[in-house]
Amino acid sequence: MIRLVEWTQSFVAPEEIELQQPFVETAHRLLEQRSGAGHEFLGWMDLPSSFDPIELQRIKEAGQNIAKQANLLVVIGIGGSYLGARAALHMLQHSFHDLLPREQRPLQVVFAGHQMSATYLAELLELLDHYEVAVNVISKSGTTTEPALAFRTLKQYMEQRYGIQGAAQRIYATTDAKRGALRKLANEAGYETFVIPDDVGGRFSVLTPVGLLPLAAAGIDVDALLQGAKRAQSELRESDVRKNPAYTYAALRQILRAKGKAIELFVTYEPALHYVGEWWKQLFGESEGKDGKGLYPASADFSTDLHSLGQFVQDGARTLFETVIKVKNPRRSLQIEEVADDLDGLNYLAGRPLQQVNDTALEATMLAHQTGGVPTILLELDDMSAASLGYLFYFFEKAVAVSAYLQGVNPFDQPGVEMYKSNMFALLGKPGYENQRERLATMAKVRES
Numbered sequence: 175m176i177r178l179v180e181w182t183q184s185f186v187a188p189e190e191i192e193l194q195q196p197f198v199e200t201a202h203r204l205l206e207q208r209s210g211a212g213h214e215f216l217g218w219m220d221l222p223s224s225f226d227p228i229e230l231q232r233i234k235e236a237g238q239n240i241a242k243q244a245n246l247l248v249v250i251g252i253g254g255s256y257l258g259a260r261a262a263l264h265m266l267q268h269s270f271h272d273l274l275p276r277e278q279r280p281l282q283v284v285f286a287g288h289q290m291s292a293t294y295l296a297e298l299l300e301l302l303d304h305y306e307v308a309v310n311v312i313s314k315s316g317t318t319t320e321p322a323l324a325f326r327t328l329k330q331y332m333e334q335r336y337g338i339q340g341a342a343q344r345i346y347a348t349t350d351a352k353r354g355a356l357r358k359l360a361n362e363a364g365y366e367t368f369v370i371p372d373d374v375g376g377r378f379s380v381l382t383p384v385g386l387l388p389l390a391a392a393g394i395d396v397d398a399l400l401q402g403a404k405r406a407q408s409e410l411r412e413s414d415v416r417k418n419p420a421y422t423y424a425a426l427r428q429i430l431r432a433k434g435k436a437i438e439l440f441v442t443y444e445p446a447l448h449y450v451g452e453w454w455k456q457l458f459g460e461s462e463g464k465d466g467k468g469l470y471p472a473s474a475d476f477s478t479d480l481h482s483l484g485q486f487v488q489d490g491a492r493t494l495f496e497t498v499i500k501v502k503n504p505r506r507s508l509q510i511e512e513v514a515d516d517l518d519g520l521n522y523l524a525g526r527p528l529q530q531v532n533d534t535a536l537e538a539t540m541l542a543h544q545t546g547g548v549p550t551i552l553l554e555l556d557d558m559s560a561a562s563l564g565y566l567f568y569f570f571e572k573a574v575a576v577s578a579y580l581q582g583v584n585p586f587d588q589p590g591v592e593m594y595k596s597n598m599f600a601l602l603g604k605p606g607y608e609n610q611r612e613r614l615a616t617m618a619k620v621r622e623s
């Protein structure tokens with residue numbers, strides 16, 4: 175479902191990949207034997223094959239229930255508790271889902287809690303009265319400020335509108351089995367709850383209820399998603415770097431990093447994959463960007479961004495390589511028509527599928543960027559189905575785990591995210607952060623002087 179089609183061999187020779195085999199073998203063993211750094215967070219590896227069928231059924235039923243109760247589902251979460259569902263909906267639903275006639279989109283999903291913008295939240299609140307609303311609040315820790323604040327506001331809205339009991343029947347909480355503020359609140363309020371397993375970190379949680387419940391509510395085939403991931407789980411077991419495309423990709427990235435490429439640009443030619451790029455950025459950024467190491471994960475939508483970033487990619491600082499996703503069989507096709515006057519001079523393309531032009535743009539760009547000193551890794555995704563997306567999720571999860579081990583870091587922690595949070599708590603005056611507040615005040619004075 176994903177194939178590694180080619181990479182720029184003038185930058186990385188096949189023998190260089192083979193030389194990685196002993197290191198890949200070690201990384202593979204660390205994963206399979208569950209003995210590497212962060213091994214307590216390897217639950218994602220078996221999720222597709224070991225998902226509890228009763229729990230899956232409960233998720234699907236809750237999804238159906240949401241779709242009956244509501245025509246608007248507000249999904250509250252951030253990072254790994256947000257991006258997977260958003261990526262899947264954006265890729266699998268109609269490109270103009272929001273514009274479809276009402277009867278063709280029985281349930282609309284919107285997101286909140288993925289930032290702290292008052293404008294965003296206030297304008298969302300303004301619209302809610304026009305819909306029947308349900309809420310899925312998702313937080314593994316239950317303490318993340320952004321979703322917690324959004325939920326405080328939404329909970330109040332729901333209770334005022336539907337009453338405390340009525341609101342409780344329309345609020346679904348996805349969180350830790352036992353710990354955290356959200357678990358406590360959900361238990362006390364009597365919400366239906368779903369568990370994010372202890373051994374699955376946020377950015378690896380798309381195939382848990384975190385991703386599956388909103389997707390089930392939106393009518394996405396979650397069985398197919400899991401089936402695709404299951405296929406990846408069984409096909410990406412091979413320890414040979416030449417035979418396992420996830421490992422070839424991991425090795426290529428690390429070789430390119432060692433050659434001074436500091437930025438990986440995730441490129442798609444299908445706008446529907448835009449949020450897959452956003453999901454991918456968190457997966458790779460949080461897993462690898464630590465101990466002063468890592469590739470900076472960036473993303474771009476081509477050919478759109480060729481007309482904004484293209485100049486830099488072709489000709490700017492030579493610190494980039496690209497990972498390009500080509501969709502082999504996109505959802506739709508469209509033929510370019512011949513017109514009598516040919517005023518736009520495009521008749522030379524008449525009779526050809528528009529997709530052919532898109533594919534040619536991809537090829538032309540790869541050649542141009544290679545000439546400009548930008549290596550490319552080309553991945554091909556079969557199609558834009560739920561099964562292929564499930565495969566893609568698992569492919570990148572496996573790749574990042576091995577890549578991070580090759581790089582010598584723990585793929586499953588994110589210590590660097592904490593500093594902004596604790597600084598913010600100190601500046602906001604949260605009890606317990608008084609010392610830090612003083613330190614920040616001193617820093618501010620030094621800056622002013």
Ligand SMILES: O=P(O)(O)OC[C@H]1O[C@](O)(CO)[C@@H](O)[C@@H]1O
Binds near residue numbers: 254316317321376
């Ligand atoms: O689900 P939670 O615990 O609210 O965390 C959301 C996200 O925030 C982070 O902890 C980073 O701030 C991510 O790792 C995580 O995916």
